[in-house]
Every structure is written in C-alpha cells, then in structure tokens.
Amino acid sequence: MDADRPPASEVTDAELAVLKALWRRRRATIRELTDELYPGGGASHYATVQKLLERLESKGCVGRRRHRRVNVYRPRVDRRTLIARRLQATADRLCDGSLAPLLSHLVGAADARQLSDRDLAALRALVGRLEEDGAGGEGR
Amino acid sequence: MDADRPPASEVTDAELAVLKALWRRRRATIRELTDELYPGGGASHYATVQKLLERLESKGCVGRRRHRRVNVYRPRVDRRTLIARRLQATADRLCDGSLAPLLSHLVGAADARQLSDRDLAALRALVGRLEEDGAGGEGR
DNA sequence: GGATCGTAAGACAGCCTGTCTGAGATGTCA
DNA sequence: TGACATCTCAGACAGGCTGTCTTACGATCC
Structure with a gap:
C-alpha cells in the first residue's frame, strides 16, 4: 500500500521555475504564469510553460482543474x-x-x-x- | 591561481560506482576497477570504466599518476x-x-x-x- | 464570420550518459 | 626479431532528457 509516490524523477530547472511561481500564487493559469516568467513572451513561450506544466503534472507536482473552459493549475507538492x-x-x-x-x-x-x-x-x-x-x- | 572549482556538474550513477570502488581501495588501476565492477567483463567494459574515470578526472573527482607505464587512479574528493x-x-x-x-x-x-x-x-x-x-x- | 484565446499533440535540436570501437604505443617472451 | 598481450587515447554512437517551438483544432466574443 504505497501512497503512490512515483519516484518523482527530479524536477528540472525550468520546471522548478514554474513550480516556484505556482507556490507564490496559490493557483494560476498558463497565461498568468507565462506573463510572469516570460514578460512580453509570445505564443511559443506560452507553449513552453504549457509543456513544463504537463511534465510537472505527470510527475505529480501540480494538479489542474477546469474553470470556465480554462485550466487552473495549483501545486500538489510544497x-x-x-x-x-x-x-x-x-x-x-x-x-x-x-x-x-x-x-x-x-x-x-x-x-x-x-x-x-x-x-x-x-x-x-x-x-x-x-x-x-x-x-x-x-x-x- | 583560482581554486577553480568547476561547479562540478553532478557525478552520475555509473561514475559514482567507480568512485565508490576507488574510495574502498585507496588507489587502483582501470583493470582492477573493471574486475571489481564488471566481473568477467571484456575489453568494452574496460573502456567504459576508462571513460568514466576520464570524466571523473575532468570533474576534479579523481587524479592519476603513472606508475610503470600504467595509470593509477585515486580519489580527489571524499x-x-x-x-x-x-x-x-x-x-x-x-x-x-x-x-x-x-x-x-x-x-x-x-x-x-x-x-x-x-x-x-x-x-x-x-x-x-x-x-x-x-x-x-x-x-x- | 472572423479575430482571439485556449487546448492538445507532437516535432525538434542539443546535451548528457553509458557503452563500445579502433588505432597506436609499449612491454614480454619464444 | 616478431607475435602477442596490455594499456592509452580519441572518438563514435544510441537513447533519453530538456527546453523550445509549431501546428491543428475548438470555443468564445464582437
């Protein structure tokens, strides 16, 4: 009966930056995180944050909930x-x-x-x- | 004369195995390490250990001295x-x-x-x- | 209906890691 | 002397990971 703790392959630097931003705000959308991490960033930066969040999610580090058609992410590890x-x-x-x-x-x-x-x-x-x-x- | 401590990019798993063997023996040749880490290993395993030692050396983790035409390695970090x-x-x-x-x-x-x-x-x-x-x- | 914004899927290059190959130098021994 | 063994050195190589980016598509709003 393991509390499903996937060995949690290390969080990388870029992922950690996203996670830290999520720790500050307690929840955020991709847009908000992109604006914070890549001020003035375009669509590609948006996609980068999106991918990092996807990987963080697969590592069990963040969760998301849809709120009015938009994903709202929040940290699952502190x-x-x-x-x-x-x-x-x-x-x-x-x-x-x-x-x-x-x-x-x-x-x-x-x-x-x-x-x-x-x-x-x-x-x-x-x-x-x-x-x-x-x-x-x-x-x- | 900078104590150039290259931020010492992390020692990897395979490198660490070699380093641990070197910690046990206080010095060793590639041959000795290969025999310990890959018992019965052939030329390719020998070369693997050699490469790992080369990388450990570039990270400042091991040193070597020639002794009768053969490199004798020893740890430089504990x-x-x-x-x-x-x-x-x-x-x-x-x-x-x-x-x-x-x-x-x-x-x-x-x-x-x-x-x-x-x-x-x-x-x-x-x-x-x-x-x-x-x-x-x-x-x- | 078209512009805008979000999602989802995946392509991509560059690096790292572990493994392996080949060429050359040197020593041993019949 | 020459065959053989052993070591060194340089580098090739695939697979995975990381960060970035492109594209396609769906919803929303004026």
Missing part, C-alpha cells in the same frame, strides 16, 4: 516535500540511505557560520524540542 | 565533499542558498531515531556552542 525527496535521494546515493551523515555535515556548516541568525534561532528551537524528547521516554 | 556539494546545490535550488531549511528537515527526521548517539551528541554540542556564541556578536 517546497518541504521537494527538499525531503532530494535529501533522501542524496542519502540513498551517498550514504546507503542514512540521513545522519547529511545532518553531520550541516552541523559542521553551522560551525562555519554559514547559517544566518534566523537560522540559528530556528535550530535552537528545534534542538530544544529534541532535548525534551531525548529526556522523555524513548518508547517511540 | 564522500563528505560530495555530500557537501549536493547539499549546497539543493539549498541553492530550493532555499535561495540557505542550508537552514535542510537542517530543519533533517532534525525533523532525526527524532525518527535515524541518528546515532554520536550524531545526537554532536548536535547537542553544536547547540551548546551556539548558545555561548549567541550572546556575543560575531564578525558577520
């Missing part, structure tokens, strides 16, 4: 989901599926002050939660 | 470097370059006990350090 997929893919490729080495590296990067103050605050909050869990039972 | 590159690439694509969201996700995945005790300890230590530093200001 940024965090894409991050999670990519991190897991990285772990699978490089660490036999374990996420720990990735975390280990990021902790090192934090040392090198690659994190903003805001990032650090978020991290402190997360670790605070983690410490509570750690102190509590480890039943689950 | 697993952690590749992890770092990939995490940064993910951050660039999805998080405007910030590593924090990645860390955030991993910490979330962490209390699913994917982390070793050592990782947790490192994380706590990091936070401890951050709390100390946090009070004082830093250069940037």
Whole structure:
C-alpha cells in the first residue's frame, strides 16, 4: 500500500521555475504564469510553460482543474516535500540511505557560520524540542 | 591561481560506482576497477570504466599518476565533499542558498531515531556552542 | 464570420550518459 | 626479431532528457 509516490524523477530547472511561481500564487493559469516568467513572451513561450506544466503534472507536482473552459493549475507538492525527496535521494546515493551523515555535515556548516541568525534561532528551537524528547521516554 | 572549482556538474550513477570502488581501495588501476565492477567483463567494459574515470578526472573527482607505464587512479574528493556539494546545490535550488531549511528537515527526521548517539551528541554540542556564541556578536 | 484565446499533440535540436570501437604505443617472451 | 598481450587515447554512437517551438483544432466574443 504505497501512497503512490512515483519516484518523482527530479524536477528540472525550468520546471522548478514554474513550480516556484505556482507556490507564490496559490493557483494560476498558463497565461498568468507565462506573463510572469516570460514578460512580453509570445505564443511559443506560452507553449513552453504549457509543456513544463504537463511534465510537472505527470510527475505529480501540480494538479489542474477546469474553470470556465480554462485550466487552473495549483501545486500538489510544497517546497518541504521537494527538499525531503532530494535529501533522501542524496542519502540513498551517498550514504546507503542514512540521513545522519547529511545532518553531520550541516552541523559542521553551522560551525562555519554559514547559517544566518534566523537560522540559528530556528535550530535552537528545534534542538530544544529534541532535548525534551531525548529526556522523555524513548518508547517511540 | 583560482581554486577553480568547476561547479562540478553532478557525478552520475555509473561514475559514482567507480568512485565508490576507488574510495574502498585507496588507489587502483582501470583493470582492477573493471574486475571489481564488471566481473568477467571484456575489453568494452574496460573502456567504459576508462571513460568514466576520464570524466571523473575532468570533474576534479579523481587524479592519476603513472606508475610503470600504467595509470593509477585515486580519489580527489571524499564522500563528505560530495555530500557537501549536493547539499549546497539543493539549498541553492530550493532555499535561495540557505542550508537552514535542510537542517530543519533533517532534525525533523532525526527524532525518527535515524541518528546515532554520536550524531545526537554532536548536535547537542553544536547547540551548546551556539548558545555561548549567541550572546556575543560575531564578525558577520 | 472572423479575430482571439485556449487546448492538445507532437516535432525538434542539443546535451548528457553509458557503452563500445579502433588505432597506436609499449612491454614480454619464444 | 616478431607475435602477442596490455594499456592509452580519441572518438563514435544510441537513447533519453530538456527546453523550445509549431501546428491543428475548438470555443468564445464582437
């Protein structure tokens, strides 16, 4: 019983640009996206966006609904989901599926002050939660 | 004298298999790698490994030295470097370059006990350090 | 009825990836 | 010396992916 998660072959750069625009607006037509991504673009740019959306749809990243004869697209995955997929893919490729080495590296990067103050605050909050869990039972 | 780090276009699957074999042995000839990766493989597999090594070299991932007329290859990047590159690439694509969201996700995945005790300890230590530093200001 | 806008299907070139071929240099051994 | 094996180097090649673009067609509106 897999929650049909097609291995989601990576989202490409151009596709990602469309998806990001869709994240900003929560829904949009091809026309709206074309106007945003290719200001002053013509029919061919329109078709490009159309094709990218078609591929995003086949990857399960966007959905569409007809509204007055026009397709209205909306995202079906959010940024965090894409991050999670990519991190897991990285772990699978490089660490036999374990996420720990990735975390280990990021902790090192934090040392090198690659994190903003805001990032650090978020991290402190997360670790605070983690410490509570750690102190509590480890039943689950 | 630019530390010309070519953005290191991603290492592909087949290339990674060669690189992993090179990580295990610390150096190896094409012949040795071919025997390991394509047991009983013929001349064409030999050439495949050779081509993959050539591309890895152009990506700065392996180096070679002639030893008695034969090229001996050795890795020039380790697993952690590749992890770092990939995490940064993910951050660039999805998080405007910030590593924090990645860390955030991993910490979330962490209390699913994917982390070793050592990782947790490192994380706590990091936070401890951050709390100390946090009070004082830093250069940037 | 014609202009305008949207959909749908697919053609296309360029790149990447993995595989493979061939030519040439060098070393070994009978 | 000459046959043979082994290695290097250069490059061909097909298949897939990516981004772009063309065309055909249907609906809508004045």
